[in-house]
Amino acid sequence: MTGKLITILGPTASGKTKLASHLAARLGDAEIISADSRQVYRGMDIGTGKDLDDYKVEGQSIPYHLIDICPAGEKYNLFRYQQDFHAAYDDILRRHRRPILCGGTGLYIESVLKGYKMEAVPENPALREQLKDCSLPELKEILERYKTLHNVTDLDTPKRAIRAIEIQAYYREHGTLERDFPSIESYIVGINIDRELRRRRISDRLRHRLEQEDMVGEVRRLLTRVPAEDLIYYGLEYKYLTLYVLGQLSYDEMVSRLEIAIHQFAKRQMTWFRGMERRGFKIHWTDGTLPLDKQVESILQETATRGVPFSHV
16 A cells, blocks of 8 residues: 655744645545644644644645544654554545645654554653652753754653653663654655744744744633643643743743744754755745746656556546
8 A cells, every 4th residue: 555645844923724735625536644643632722733724725625634533632643653643544435535635744644654663662750750859951961862953842741751761761661662653655745934934934824823823822711621731741832931920030031032942943844855855855846936836736747657556546
């Protein structure tokens, strides 16, 4: 069942979902599998940028998967994502439809294309007890003994840092990866936009969500049923808006720090995608400023030329 997938990836605010939806609409029998680590949570809509209206193209609703599949407050992880991805992927193929993988969480994308499964790491009560009084700088120092720190969100809170140490300690004892799923051949499309344009889009989108979509109200509603520490765990919008709602940041401080954090996040996304290329993935970059119909036509022509089974007939 290889060679049946197109993957569309790119940094935040690059227009991934719109491109995937327009491609699916053109094909007529495609469904989208999300690769976003936070859009799995119900009720976390504005902050995660679900933009569900993007799944509607000229009156046609595009089926999507792995969005709103668990309640806010849970700790969804890579292990669960890989299982959920394959359930959706196999279901789409069984119905003789075509899957499009779309998102910006590079780790999720790479793990399913490579065919690796992470083991579910159990809690380690003894280790947690040992680390419970450590400061965040101390936890960072411990974590650095296990690995080079690329994912700085591991250090957002002591709780998150302790979990990261717990995982690394487990991997050191038991090994990190086991091949469990088949690798998937995919034609990968990356959306490329100029750095300054990306920054402008991010800033404009942030202000729109704060001023027009009531992202603060969303966080207030979530705090009625989700502990503040758990919302902060999700990082970015949920971290900084929670701190604002709790009175730990002024509004202007929240906006400034959040804007910087999202820009840094987008940069890390691009670093991951470039790393995928170094690790052997061929990413076909498309100009994100082109009209959607031109981007779609380019993808269809390229896949047809290369004999990708996904190509439109």
